[in-house]
Amino acid sequence: MQPNPTLDQLQVFVAVAETGSFSAAARRMNRSQSVISYTIANLEAQLELQLFERGGTREPRLTASGTAMLEDARRMISVLQNLRSRAEGLKQGLEAEIAVAVDVTLPSPVLIAVLTAFQLQFPTVSLRLHVGALGVVWDLVLKKRADIGIGGQPLEAYDELIMCRLGQTAMIPVAAPEHPLALYEGPVPLAVIRDHIQLVITDLSEQTKGRDFGVFAYRTWRLTDVATKHSLMLAGLGWGGLPKWMVKDDIAEGRLVPLDLEPYPEQAYNLVALHPVEEAVGPAATWMIERFKEELEKFG
Structure with missing residues (x-):
């Protein structure tokens, strides 16, 4: 059984396909042309498929099999890069996932603006979003089913919660x-x-x-x-x-x-942000709270 392709092999394959030649791929990746050719040859041997046609002095062209494999290679590169990014984030204390509870009275344009920016800022952090009315937001945070809550001010003070005002x-x-x-x-x-x-x-x-x-x-x-x-x-x-x-x-x-x-x-x-007093708020959740405040100020 042949070993699986490596990330490096896939990156070389995509570089050759996108640049149209081994020499151009070598310049893009700052390697020698012979290394690029050797890497492609090994990848073809492992897959038992010819990915490029190499006729005479012509530049390599994708075969039908190579064209079919190209999108898979790009997708695998993206997955592996996301894996690396997630690992780096976790080592630095970045949350793997945050659960957020928001009140129905929060303006939808504000929520969309925050989540759009969040997706760009923290592409490796998963999100669970709860939407509810009245006491649902406080309840989810108190029960630790949400890391942060965005909603109206609780009717009574809770020693278990930290609260900061965001807007109106x-x-x-x-x-x-x-x-x-x-x-x-x-x-x-x-x-x-x-x-x-x-x-x-x-x-x-x-x-x-x-x-x-x-x-x-x-x-x-x-x-x-x-x-x-x-x-x-x-x-x-x-x-x-x-x-x-x-x-x-x-x-x-x-x-x-x-x-x-x-x-x-x-x-x-008032709209406030809530989180459990004994739970440390991670960098993604902290960023989100500040962004809600900024977007509410702009919206108001």
Whole structure:
């Protein structure tokens, strides 16, 4: 059984294919042409395939087999380089993976900007992303199922958590333009609000069990995700609070209207980063927290 190709052999193969000649590959790799030729010959012997045609004085050309093998070689080089990069990062204390919990009120453009930059900055670090509402973020961090959490400030102080402020977001009560609360003239009193179905997000964690926030209607529909709440409100099935960034375009284009509710004004609140006090925050997680702060400042 022939030995497997080495990373060096694959790199030489790709260099010859990309430059079109043994001499050009030798210059790219700062080696002699004879070493390049010898390496290719050994690789062909190991694979039992001819990768290049070498007719007379012509430059080598990929055979059909060589063309088929080229993408595999490039993919293997990439995998092995990533393996080396990951090993170097781990030796320097870089996390192999980070788990992040974010609140649904975090603006999606901010999240996308952070994760796009994260992918470029830490290509070897895997990511697990949890998205939830209300106490889910705190709960995941407290249970150490998330390394860091990005969300609203906990209702009580936890000795187990370290918290730092990142920025602000806002909730605003809205409804479809044909909803009775949207058609009401002037500030809507509590007595009128109570008669209309309010769409409310239910906390799936134990952190706020039995507690309601900003619930004023006698009749409520309880939901577990903000996307469904948004869709139902666009359809005119109730009113409720949604992140202001989420409904900005809906309001501008008339699909939703902000409500003037006496007991429920637009509310701004802090977004914070949380992590367990006894767990050291690695370089990737530290970078991510700072980047969230920067992106929130730009977004605001």
